[in-house]
Amino acid sequence: MKKAGIFAIAAITAIAAWWVAAAPAPHHSPTVALTIDGEAERAALAVDRSADFDSGLEVLEATVPGYDDVVFLDQGQRWLLSAMDGRIWSYDPVARKAEPFVDPPLMAAGLHESPTEHDTVYFCASRLWGRTYPEGERVGLYRLSVSTRKIEPLVLDVPDTVIDGQRAWGLADAGAPQSVRGVASGKQRPLAFCNDLEVSADGKRIYFSEPFAYAGASMGGGAVPEAVAFRGNGRIWMHEVVTGQTRLVAQGMHFPDGLLVDLHPSQDQEQAILTSLTTGFQIARVHVSGPKAGRIELVQNGLAGMCDGMDRDAAGRIWCAMYAQRSPLMTWLHGKPWAKEVLLRLPLNLMPQPKTTGVLVLSPDAAEPLYSAWYTGAKLVHNASALPGPDGYVYMAPFSSKQRGIVRIKNPLRDP
Template sequence: MIRLRSLPLALLIAAAVAATAWWHAAAPADAVIADQYPLADPAPELRAVTAAGDELRQHASIIAPHLPGQDEVVLQEDRGRAFVTALDGQIWRLDLASGAARPWVRAPLIPAGARFDPRNPDLLYFCASRLHGRASAPDERPGLYRLHIESRRIEPVLLDVPAGALGHEAVPAASAALALDAMTPANSRPVQFCNDLDISADGQRIVFSEPFAAADASMGGGAFNEAITRARNGRLWLVDLQRRSVRLAASGFAFIDGVLWDAPSAGGGEETSLLITETTNFRLLRLHLGDAGPGRFEVLHANLPGLPDGLDRDPQGRIWIGLIKLRTPLATTLHNHAWLKSLLLRLPRSWLPVGRSSGVMALSPDGRTPLYASLHDGSVVPDISVVVPGRDRLYLPRFRPDVGGLAVLPYPAALDAKRSAMTAVPAP
């Protein structure tokens, strides 16, 4: 029995042993921590249009209460329906008039970002990836898939990409196209993570994001190390359906997540640029694609108040961004003092708090001017993966397995004065 007077010494010894073990513990072997990345306060232009109160808590409501947590909603308002990629591994059909939802088809793995073919409303393209903590069948593979809505038939579009290191890119890079029928085990590798996608106006070119390509990469908690390290592992892939080819359009970015084609130039022709969210860097970029080179990019917004996730465009052409998590003082401190990250990564993940905060942002059609933002405590709408604008309301998917129902929000009154001025202006 330990005597009372010796208890402090025993505690000191135990604490010293624990501290020594923790100090010598290693961060994960594949964790490559990027350099210091100072984060500042959000820009004055954004703060000026940020709602003073928590408008999501005040005005958001929940429909389809039996719908599991979601990643994406794709609307067909002229048909009175929407389809929802859910965290139970199914694509659900939502009746927009009644708010009732029912499972439509089971997808491979977990369906994520999705878009309808602009030319064929029966074809829905979607990403499928692993979800952290959820078991998957060995024969199910991440990648790009296509769903025939009426027949409920799913077929793979792309499950492999041109080979390259799964490690850490130092600079933005791209590659020449590889024909799909020319892929072999020697020149290709499996897609590890398909997160979000967008389709060109002619339905022929699909871009999709691979935030990181580690073996067995997964959504949700599986991305924790990437969020902490800010490693430059993000890749953007371009699939040309007409030429039946794929190429690496960009790499060397930190966690490419949301993707959204810009409108074609005023003279018509193909889209030549797109928007991407670089989630763990808290910024929005415009990427100008080259034929085979890395292209160039410009930073539209940095120091965002939350982690930017999915992108979408409303009928007036305005761009909406879901902030899946708000930026915390801890995140700012870690990015400003990168040496702390190796210490944090030694801790059991269960020791770290997981917040529910979220937010939304709206930008002008060219993506340059902030129009609106609302920061939310997560009490009603935690973990907003994307803002999906409808004709008269916004749909806010909640990326959490432990919640049910889909959040909807009326268009903010603060935007009414700007609505008439916001027409679909082609981006430069």
């Protein structure tokens, strides 16, 4: 056999061996094609105010590193920020001084004050990709007593449920997998990723998201393969504060992240929650009780970027932090699962990430875009939260360990 033939056979054999060895794990095997029609993007473009956002964005000097979320305490006189150095920082907006407040397990995210116990702040704790942590620190839902700085875990383990990764479904109360004060009704597992949370208006229920659950689950770069695969590995859980019960609300979702209780003026308590499906460029309504319990409805599909954290202002409008703009490559890939089979065999963390970030404001029912803005520059990188403050500003959360300072813009929708 000629040398050229031997070389060709060797090359084919090497490629075949690589193809098999580098195959994505089953939880990343792409199966669903997502077609993005552009309607949501066009609707947001009609209310685009990027130029005003760019000119109005400012960074207040502070030593706090990049952070994921902010909670305003004592009518805005003191803030807590979940920083990427793993600590929760406090910030005095009058003195404009930031300092470490408490060192929680792993990295805190999704800070939320209890609406009924104002000395209590709930938060998620998860691993940040590329970081190492002391042995024994656990992913979980935690409670912080602000006055004593005491931290206690609320949920560390959850029922072990099976996901097929191809369809999402919600669960009504009856028959939903649950655990009570850490004792599961069946097999349980450690919580793998606690990303964001929301507290009911009466302070009795905490909803929290688990975007995916497998070895290596982490914030940041650890989510890149999940974003490419677009496989429904996510779950949403609900924790009863009084009873200690934790039950499954929905699973099979595409990276559920930010959470909001749906407005319910004619109901005693919420019957639905909203969640951002970040890597699917969607927002969904999950019915958790009432006649529609168990149903999931898309209210935004094909957003122009990744909606991360979601917060409401005093008028009920929804502020979505757009972590990154949807790239033409990702738009194309989501419609071509076969192409993902190739890409998922490559070192995805070396992929260039879009640097454009921004904000999208929606009507209280999440149906109508009211304001949108995109920004590319050093003042704001990877916006993780957009939080209307008590002082007429909206505060952004730059999820970048290289950034320092408090990022804000005057609220463009503030009522006179």
